[in-house]
Every structure is written in C-alpha cells, then in structure tokens.
Amino acid sequence: MATVNHNLPSEVSGGVEAGTSTRGHTNVCLLCGCSILQQQSDIVLRENPTEMQQSIYNIIESRVAPRQISSVDHICHACWMRTKREVIRMNRQDENRPLRDLTDVDVQQDESQPNEAAPAEPTQLEPSVRTHQIVLPHYRRAANSTHNCVFPNCSSTTFHNISDKLRATVLHNHHYYLPKLARICSEHLTNNSWDTLLTSDNSIETFNVEQIQHVFSFVNTFSPTLDFDDIQNMDNRVFQYWIGLTKEKFNMLIEEVPRISQLHRGVLGTAALLLKMRTGDSDERIATLLQVPRRTLEGLMDKVREILCQDFVTRHLGINHITHEELLEHNLTIPNGLFGGEIIAIVICDGTYIYIY
Template identity: 20%
Template sequence: MACLQCTSVIDENEQYYATDDMGPEIISVIERYLGHLIPEGGLICFACWVHTRRTIQQQGIIAAPAVMNMNACVWCRRSLAQTRSHSIPEGPERTIITQTIYPREIPPGGLVCYACWVAARRNVEHATRVEDNRQGPSNLHQDSMCAWCRMSLHRRRTHVASGPVRDEVAARIYPNELPEHALLCSNCWTRAHENIEMEQEVVQFDIQPPSASITLDGFTHTTQTSTHCFVPACNNVERNRVPEYLRRIILKSEKIFVTENARVCNEHKCLYNWEFLDQHQFSNTFTKNEIESMLKLSIQDNEINQLDFNNMSSIDEGLFKFWTGITKDNFINILNVISPALTCKKPKNCFGNLFGESSYRGLP
C-alpha cells in the first residue's frame, strides 16, 4: 500500500485514511495537488492528511451549503429515507467522522447511515490496535494464552499458575521464562497436578530392605510352601492346614518349626511319633518373622499346658484325640453310660476312673 500524495509505503501498523471516506472538499484539494482524479480505494498517509488539513485552513475553503439536508448522512450524504441510521454521540467515533468530513461540520442532530457508522467503529479499532503495537507488540495477547500449551484461553476455564504447579510448568517450558501472572488452561493445570502427584509417590515409595536372617543351632524349620505336605518326599495329594497343637508338639519334641502356611496330608496328620523327621535336612536359617512366629507358638504352648476336661469345648478336637485316642463325642457317650455307676460329678474325675490315675497324670 502506497500513499497517493507522497507515494511512500504505508505500514499496516501506521495510521492512514481512505479517500473513499473523505469529503469532497478534501478530495478536491488532493486532486489539485496531484493534477488528476483520485481513483477508488486510494489511501493517504497520516503526514499527507495533516498537510491537506493545513492547506484547507490556509486557503479558507468554506464548507458546503449552510442549509444541509437533515435526511442525509453527514458522511456520505446519501439519503436516510429507506436505510438504517445512527446518531453520532460523543466519543472516538464522532472524532473520526469529524476529521473525515472536515472542513464540514456535524450539524446538531446530524445522523449517519449504518454503513458509515460501522466504518467509523472500524477506524477506531484499527487506531487502537496500532497504538497497542507501538507500546509493546511482543506482550500483545500474552495473558490470553496458556503458559504451557500456548492455546487461546478465550471462553475456556483458566487457573493461575502458583505454588508447586508454577514450578512444574516453569520446568516444562524451560528455557522459556514463565510470566509473573501466568494462566493455564484446565487441561494443563490437571496435567501439572498429576505430574506432581506421581513425583511425590516416587519420592515417598520406600523399598523395604530384605529381612535379616539368622542361623539358630539346634532349631530348623520347614519350607515356606503350601503346595504339598511339609514332610519331605510325601506324595499324598491332601493339603490340610497343620493344626497348632501339632506344630507345638513337633517344635517341642523335634525342635522343628512348622511354618504357618505349611500343609499336611491326612496320613501324617494322625501321627504321634515324629522322630523320623531327623532323617531329613531342614533349614536352620530363620528370618525375623519366622522367629517371632516360633516364639508366639511356644508362648501359646505354655499358656495351654493344661487340658480342662470340665470344659471340653475349649479343647481342640485333634489335641483331645491325640492324648486320649478317642473323640470328644465318644468320651461324652462313654461318660453318660458309666457316670451313674461311678457316681462321678465331674468329667475330670470320670476320666481318671476310666483311664486310670497314671494316664490322667500323664496329660499335660
């Protein structure tokens, strides 16, 4: 784009005027200066516009007729009879119209057509953009963009980058600097929070060191498995949990600790003699958990070293059969038959009469 008068190149950021929007007085001055008619769509730079206005003032060109048609647009002078009109209130638009129609003046109650009013509004917006670019084009629309993804924040939910989120975003966009009042879109704000939470989980994740092991002379333990019977070389398919009384018996008699998750088959569950376990090799290296479990089992053995036959419901069924050779139901049936003849008031006394005093005293 070039100026019609000085033929200098007009930058988009500079202020200029279109000849199509000028009044006839200004057009005549420019045409006399150029020596030919002005073509449509011509442009005049700001310096030539100021020079033209000064020329009009010096020559004393009088505005058009004093009596003006009030039904015509004060800018383009077209009739407003069948078109939309607009008043000219005080403001930047009125200033633009006044400068454009100079040396004519806006009469009281003057109107413009809607097209001229829109043209005045556009000229005001253009002048505002030019002024903003002069003050700092690099900072234009900076606050309306996400500081991370650089997408527009128009009609989008925004968040202020502060605290740990600000540090996360600053690290992500490095070496670019994060503005002081940076804004983030909702997606980037959520992503920053997720990254912070993941980093905190990694920092807080504590890898537990393997449990320290210790070797105990004279004590061994079975393998930590529940896939087969704890007795070595046993091919039976049953996998019953090892009762606590049986674990205590083996620990006390053979000094072999049967682990909590060990299993036993039906055949070995009914054994009373476990001396054959000495023929097999078991590990004598214990972990902290295994030692604690073995101590608890030993303490429980001391706590229940007496069998209360007056309260047989408290005795384990397997332990009862281990010591008596019969089940609790069988003992109750026998007790109901012989107690009238023996005049026993307590099951404990009947047990002694039934199995003998020596057998009774041999119980734990």
C-alpha cells in the first residue's frame, strides 16, 4: 500500500504534479462521489473509534483500496448509515452462526499451520472472534427482538417490557434467559406457561459475551422470598408472575370482599391462596417463599377460602348473581323461536360436570 501511494505522483501524465485538484468538487463523498458541501457528512478516520466505528472504517477501507484514507476524508451520511446497517447485518449473521462452524475453522487453522510458533504476546481480537457463541447445556434463551413475544406462535401485536426482577425470577425457576430487547404480550404474562419456554421451538442454546454480562448485571436482583405484606413496593411483573393478576385487579378483589381486610393478615392469605392455585406448589414451598410458618399459612388460606366462597363466589357464579332482566338478554334467536318468546328465561343444563355419586 505504501509503495502504491509512493508511486502515484510519478504516474501522473503531462508533467503535472499530483495533489489537490483545482477543478470540480473538492468536498465529495469518498464512496459515492456526491457533493457533501451542503449536506450532512461523517468523518471516516477517527481517534479512539468505537467498535462499530472501527468496523465501518474497515468496510470503507476495503472498498477504496488501494487508496489510503486520510484524516480529512468524509462520506455522506447516507453512505455512513448504509455501511452501518451492513455491519449490523454481518454481526447478526455471526451471532446466528453455529458454534461448531467456528470450532471447525479453528481446527482447520491449527492443522494448516502445525509448525508455526505461538505468538509471544496476545494480539487484539478481531470483531468476528468476539462474536463466538457459548453453549450452556442446561440453559436456553429467547431471541433478542422487540417485534415478537418470547412465546412461540403468538399473534399479539402489543408487548410489554420485561423487568430485571422478572428476568432473574424466570432464570432461577425455569433456566431461561430473557434478553434486553425481549418482549412479552399481556396474555402470556398472565398465563402460567413459563415451563414451556425451555423446550419451545424458538428457544436458543447459544449465548454471546454481551448476554452473559447482562445476566451478571441483574442476577443479584433475584430474591428467593416474597413480601406480600408490602405489595405496593413489589415489582409489577414479578407480582403478576406469581399471582396471575395485576396489582389493580388484586386490590379490586380485596375491596369487593371487605372481610378479607378485616382478617388479620388476610391480604397475605389471599395472595398465598391465589399463588397456590396458579402454581400448584406445596404449602411448604409457599410458606418458605412467604417466610411464614406452614401451619399459620394453611390456617390463613382456609379462612380466606371460606370468605371467598361466601362473599365472592356467590356474586359471580350461579343463577342468583344476575337479575331476571339480565338473564333475558342472554337469550339467543333460535332458543327464543323454539321455546316461545322473549319474556321467558331459557336455561340449558348440561350434566357433563355434575358429580355423580
């Protein structure tokens, strides 16, 4: 390269010394050649460049070779963004590249250079080397994307952010990592189907360095216990993970059944009962999570269950929780024609779920 640049002045014909041209545009894009005199441009050669800027420089350098890039060279912003997108695309391809391919390349290099001595000092890693993937046998992860739910085959278009405390909880309980950009829809946030993620079709077994560093940044936020005596300070996502209801809906339930609030630690007993219904965990495990003696917790859940059956279930289940007029509104066209009118309440009884002794 130095030889080519040294010989460039001698190759100019007509005896004219090479240098800055006095004709045409002097401020042009290094790649596309358009004028950048009155439009946004970016400098190519920078001091202390970031990893992204260095990758962009490498691509530009390969395109203009054998010409060397100087400190005064600029490219238009369109070319800069186009090159940046190319770098991002190359990095994604490297991340999706299986680990065995990288291992095969390393082995082939070792076999092709059996007698070459190892370097005395470690050299600086190239960008492609830094994207090596690591396989963790008992852990998997979701795709690092904001455009899809972490659960497969989800057709929802509305997603929620994932808090670090929920990430830590899911990682601890299900060995599944949710990356920075991962999103979840309202339906799957409410459903208790986290166990299916590890074996789902879109789970990924490889991790890069950045993702492992992210795990270390939030893993300390995991708490092995839950404090339902201080619900307002609990993380919203973690609360919904364990209970299946948002804080607002849970508070509506407590307000609708005043006897729960009047019961000593009735809110804790309600949370424990909903947690047991959602997870199916044993009383001993739930007592450990809530830091309450098992017998005390079982007594609380029994009292709350009795209150809910008396004051809540009767308002929302059975024929007595709605008026005759409200019941008429549920009549359909065909039953009305068959059974004679819109003033008769029509009830169809199906014995499928009736216990037979």
